[in-house]
Amino acid sequence: MRWIKIAVFLLFLLGIVYAISMIFVPENKNFTVEKEINYPVEKVFPQFSNLQNFTLWNTFFSDNKNMSIEFFTPYEGKGSSLAYVDHKDEDISGDLFIRYVNINKTLKLQLYEGKNNTPYLIDLKFVPLGEKTKIIWFIQTPKQPYLKRSLNLISEDVWLETIDKSMVNLAHLLSNKIEKDNLRENLKFDTLLVENQDSQILLGINVSAKNTKDALFKNIVVNHNKVLNYAKMDLGKKEDEYGEPILLTTPEYFKEKEVSYFYGVPLPKKEPISDNNFTFRTLNASKNYVIFYRGTYASRVKSIQQLVNQARKDSLRSGTLQEIFLEEPNTDAQVVLKLSLPVYK
Structure with a gap:
């Protein structure tokens, strides 16, 4: 009986420490990720502005074989959106919207997870560097309730890992696309x-x-x-x-x-x-x-x-x-x- 009382007291003490520590954790988090890819912006931008393209290389979608995705018209540009759900874990669900487009320069997206009414704000800036493109991700996480603010301590690492793997996928996809484009440039048109x-x-x-x-x-x-x-x-x-x-x-x-x-x-x-x-x-x-x-x-x-x-x-x-x-x-x-x-x- 004594050990139970001690365990309860320790749990209570840990709860107090956790609650106090949350005072020092912000209710949401902002961070920036910069990446370069060895392809010109006119090749890169459509892989973001078309959500059907986006899900092919973004590992959050492409690596989950249990995920079902529904796209809504328009399929590209401002106003396009998708809804996703994991059939084996319905807690993994949400909606992604493109809210603003400045072609080859800027994209603004909103990601709603589950039943959360506050979205992730994802602003993307594309900087042409000749035959390369710098992509700058400005990410703002949703506001978390007081006792869930600890999620903000790990959210940046999760995003960084996803973006790193996704950019490798995107480079591979564009490599295949450009190889096809080069082959097409050498086609003899209108010749039997x-x-x-x-x-x-x-x-x-x-x-x-x-x-x-x-x-x-x-x-x-x-x-x-x-x-x-x-x-x-x-x-x-x-x-x-x-x-x-x-x-x-x-x-x-x-x-x-x-x-x-x-x-x-x-x-x-x-x-x-x-x-x-x-x-x-x-x-x-x-x-x-x-x-x-x-x-x-x-x-x-x-x-x-x-x-x-x-x-x-x-x-x-x-x-x-x-x-x-x-x-x-x-x-x-x-x-x-x-x-x-x-x-x-």
Whole structure:
């Protein structure tokens, strides 16, 4: 009985010491983190201002396989947001908002954790240094209740570790992107080529849309986002784990009033999918006539006709047309496509 009284007294004493020590701990904390990355600001900034890009390299999101993320339009810039939750630990949840954007210069974000009504304030400043970029993180933690102020003593270390690991991920991601960009700079546009294509497995969605300039492209953008969100969020695929998005349709679909097409991304193999809207489709190995095209989406028709006419001239049957988007379809005024048509005797 005596030992119990002593233990209770010691706990009470420790509680008093802890409560008194909290007087010297601020209710919130401000700190600054500076990092440099060996890529120009125009390459770096979109990885922050687009939250879908942001979650690919930020380890808080990318390292948690149990985390589900929902994005809300607009997907980029001021007003974009996301909500996240850990399915195995629902205490790990929250919302992230972009509140202010000054392109290639400044971003202001707010992060709400759980049911906390006071957000983290995250201001990001981007300083161009030629082919490098300095990123300055100004972080203000939420105000903590008196007896929880000790959390402010460890918050900076947690943020520093996350930022350090995330910047390594970002450098790796940009390295892959720039390598792809360099390859594209050497492409021969508007020249008919012959290619042997290996078989591929595509994850995607079957779609019907009106074949007008605005309606069709807007429909493609919507389904592009659906497919990539499912691959990245539901299947947990990183950017280097899937290929360039492909639209499959009949070669002369541009003559129809309504278009049926399949939009998907290549994956290494089939795997279980829980959403009946998505399906797998196999592209068999084939010999293809190919044209790399850059311009307005509407003007691609001339290049498609060139592929079809060449197949007829060579007395070959043609298969399903593939429109491979080498750059993300954001605007119909400027697209970069690989138009590929399988041909057979």
